[in-house]
Amino acid sequence: MRKFLEIMKRDIRLSWRHGGDGLISLAFFIIAASLFPLGIGPEVKILSKVSIGVIWIVTLLSILLSLDKLFYSDHEDGSLELMLTSPISTESLVAAKCLANWIVSCLPIILLSPLMASMLYLHTSEIVILMITLFIATPLLVMIGAVGSSLTIGTRLRSVLTAILVLPLYTPVLIFGTSAVEATVTGMTPNSHIIILFALLLGMGPLLIIISAMILRNLKNE
Amino acid sequence: MLKKIINAQSFLELTKPTLRWFALATIFFITVGLYLSLVKSPADYQQSEAVRIMYVHVPSAWMSLFIYACIAGSSAIALIWKNPVAFIFAKASSPIGALFTLITLVTGSLWGKPMWGTWWVWDARLTSVLLLFFIYIAHISLLNAFDNPKRGERPSAILALVGIINLPIIKWSVDWWNTLHQPASVTRLDTPAIHYEMLIPLLVMSLSFMLYYITIVIIRMHNEIVVRKINSLRIS
Amino acid sequence: MKNITTPYKTIIFVAESLFAMYTTKNLNNKGMKMFAVCNLKCKRNERTVFSNINFSLKQGEGLILNGANASGKTSLLQILSGLLKPFSGSVTWNGKDISKEIEEFKNKIIYSGHKNGIKATLTVEENLIFWGTLLSKKTISKKIIYKALKEYQISHLAETPCHMLSAGQLKKVALCRVFISTVKIWILDEPDNSLDSKNILTLKKVLARHLRLGGIFILATHRNFDIRKTKLIKLG
Numbered sequence: 001m002r003k004f005l006e007i008m009k010r011d012i013r014l015s016w017r018h019g020g021d022g023l024i025s026l027a028f029f030i031i032a033a034s035l036f037p038l039g040i041g042p043e044v045k046i047l048s049k050v051s052i053g054v055i056w057i058v059t060l061l062s063i064l065l066s067l068d069k070l071f072y073s074d075h076e077d078g079s080l081e082l083m084l085t086s087p088i089s090t091e092s093l094v095a096a097k098c099l100a101n102w103i104v105s106c107l108p109i110i111l112l113s114p115l116m117a118s119m120l121y122l123h124t125s126e127i128v129i130l131m132i133t134l135f136i137a138t139p140l141l142v143m144i145g146a147v148g149s150s151l152t153i154g155t156r157l158r159s160v161l162t163a164i165l166v167l168p169l170y171t172p173v174l175i176f177g178t179s180a181v182e183a184t185v186t187g188m189t190p191n192s193h194i195i196i197l198f199a200l201l202l203g204m205g206p207l208l209i210i211i212s213a214m215i216l217r218n219l220k221n222e
Numbered sequence: 223m224l225k226k227i228i229n230a231q232s233f234l235e236l237t238k239p240t241l242r243w244f245a246l247a248t249i250f251f252i253t254v255g256l257y258l259s260l261v262k263s264p265a266d267y268q269q270s271e272a273v274r275i276m277y278v279h280v281p282s283a284w285m286s287l288f289i290y291a292c293i294a295g296s297s298a299i300a301l302i303w304k305n306p307v308a309f310i311f312a313k314a315s316s317p318i319g320a321l322f323t324l325i326t327l328v329t330g331s332l333w334g335k336p337m338w339g340t341w342w343v344w345d346a347r348l349t350s351v352l353l354l355f356f357i358y359i360a361h362i363s364l365l366n367a368f369d370n371p372k373r374g375e376r377p378s379a380i381l382a383l384v385g386i387i388n389l390p391i392i393k394w395s396v397d398w399w400n401t402l403h404q405p406a407s408v409t410r411l412d413t414p415a416i417h418y419e420m421l422i423p424l425l426v427m428s429l430s431f432m433l434y435y436i437t438i439v440i441i442r443m444h445n446e447i448v449v450r451k452i453n454s455l456r457i458s
Numbered sequence: 459m460k461n462i463t464t465p466y467k468t469i470i471f472v473a474e475s476l477f478a479m480y481t482t483k484n485l486n487n488k489g490m491k492m493f494a495v496c497n498l499k500c501k502r503n504e505r506t507v508f509s510n511i512n513f514s515l516k517q518g519e520g521l522i523l524n525g526a527n528a529s530g531k532t533s534l535l536q537i538l539s540g541l542l543k544p545f546s547g548s549v550t551w552n553g554k555d556i557s558k559e560i561e562e563f564k565n566k567i568i569y570s571g572h573k574n575g576i577k578a579t580l581t582v583e584e585n586l587i588f589w590g591t592l593l594s595k596k597t598i599s600k601k602i603i604y605k606a607l608k609e610y611q612i613s614h615l616a617e618t619p620c621h622m623l624s625a626g627q628l629k630k631v632a633l634c635r636v637f638i639s640t641v642k643i644w645i646l647d648e649p650d651n652s653l654d655s656k657n658i659l660t661l662k663k664v665l666a667r668h669l670r671l672g673g674i675f676i677l678a679t680h681r682n683f684d685i686r687k688t689k690l691i692k693l694g
Contacts (some may be wrong), residue, residue: 017579078573087565151377155367168356172395454504
């Protein structure tokens with residue numbers, strides 16, 4: 001537990017020292033979400049219909065951008081192989097890094113999503129559900145990203161390749177997350193969608209961490 | 223396990239004589255199948271001649287799913303028993319599967335235009351096939367993304383397995399999404415009920431596509447094995 | 459000042475030797491733990507890098523690996539630390555194969571590679587606190603860190619961010635990471651890389667002390683390290 005917290009502390013401290021990696025993801029989130037009204041037009045009816053999808057898709061892309069620092073910078077300076085030979089299990093290592101990435105990149109997005117959502121004319125009750133679904137889904141997105149990111153260590157065109165790998169796997173999360181908020185728009189209850197999201201998190205999450213750890217352990221083997 | 227003793231050399235020796243027969247069988251069955259589907263089979267009462275696209279569209283769809291299952295199976299075998307032939311099989315099959323998926327999508331939209339008046343519609347099946355195509359692209363990209371080509375085998379095998387776990391989830395979520403966003407007019411997007419006069423050409427075309435796949439995958443595996451031999455000779 | 463501390467150092471040396479004799483005598487009675495390597499063969503890119511490597515190390519013994527570049531020193535050390543799987547052969551600690559019990563084995567070793575693993579934006583102290591906590595059973599105390607820094611005469615750099623350090627200073631910090639750990643087995647890949655002769659003497663002293671206290675080390679280097687109770691293997 002102590003070692004888990006130590007790895008988390010180090011990753012968060014590193015993001016802070018690098019000038020706020022999380023803030024850069026946040027800046028991308030705001031800028032990209034603001035591009036949509038510029039491209040679609042400022043009509044209230046249209047914007048409020050697409051707002052849920054826009055917020056979700058821009059969140060996905062922001063998380064995609066933040067995946068780079070998950071494993072790659074540690075691989076570059078050799079700390080990854082040193083951590084793989086340390087007396088901490090590889091799964092704890094992956095989980096600690098995912099959690100640190102989530103805190104640094106996703107938490108600011110979740111906290112700022114009401115602002116962007118209201119700029120895209122989403123109502124308050126739906127914003128609450130949006131925040132809840134983002135809160136449940138973003139850890140899952142980071143964990144899927146961890147699998148994609150660990151698969152592409154050592155490749156050319158790493159960021160684009162990670163995006164190609166990971167975006168098809170993001171589609172179920174995207175679908176359930178957006179349908180939860182849209183259910184509240186049409187007046188139905190979002191409970192079933194949120195429960196499915198939560199089930200995906202609890203079911204796929206540990207499996208994804210184990211797969212990612214397995215990939216890291218075999219990093220040097222051909 | 224039988225698979226443990228199949229190595230590259232024995233695979234080459236085993237399949238070299240059979241390749242000729244597979245190729246001949248492919249040509250024969252494709253000719254028969256095309257004749258049956260284009261000439262002999264009846265035109266549909268509501269779709270007239272356009273229904274003949276089905277004879278290419280449906281077997282391609284079956285093949286794309288079948289090939290993905292084969293890739294996932296051989297990736298699992300490769301990871302568990304560390305068999306290099308299994309890795310080569312997955313590497314060779316992947317572009318063929320992507321091709322069949324692309325054919326499915328293209329023939330589907332060609333069929334859609336005369337039948338339902340639109341090139342593309344975001345219904346559950348089409349979207350799932352599109353996502354399957356993206357997963358194939360991701361698999362091929364990962365195979366070729368490493369400087370040392372052999373390094374790409376393991377990650378893409380793991381990706382194939384992650385994909386096979388996720389495919390049912392993706393399919394289920396896309397079905398869910400489609401039922402939520404049901405358009406105002408419900409269009410009948412099912413394939414027509416199959417009469418035996420249509421079934422036989424369909425099965426013949428499926429068989430010929432399967433034989434085509436087997437022929438091409440054997441050729442591609444031979445190529446890959448020979449390339450590896452040349453590379454190892456170059457190094458030593 | 460130096461004249462006053464030298465007899466103090468002699469007393470420490472004598473005390474450590476007596477302690478080491480006492481513990482090794484007990485271990486001889488109880489049965490010593492042994493690190494053994496049997497018939498190790500490594501292949502990279504289809505080329506055999508080394509084969510038929512055999513050695514065993516008891517507690518208090520060290521191993522020096524000599525060899526030209528690309529002779530497989532790094533590959534051998536990576537196999538010994540569990541990062542790489544050998545083509546054939548086994549590595550055992552205390553009779554158990556490390557590939558079966560890798561999580562337990564990781565508790566006993568510390569690996570130091572070519573790259574330092576030091577984060578440039580953190581200070582020396584923060585880097586060492588991180589590695590110290592990760593590598594030991596209880597929270598590392600700053601006293602131990604400062605003692606190691608003093609041994610390498612870099613205690614004045616404790617609060618400096620690591621991007622301001624030279625290559626030699628970074629290597630010293632990386633070695634301090636090894637010294638503040640309490641594990642028995644050290645696996646070091648060219649630790650003398652950027653060090654000057656004075657620091658290499660300190661390194662030899664520390665390695666000799668590690669052996670006296672019942673530890674094991676495996677070192678890859680281009681130089682000759684003459685330390686008592688070390689074996690030598692030449693690769694390539």
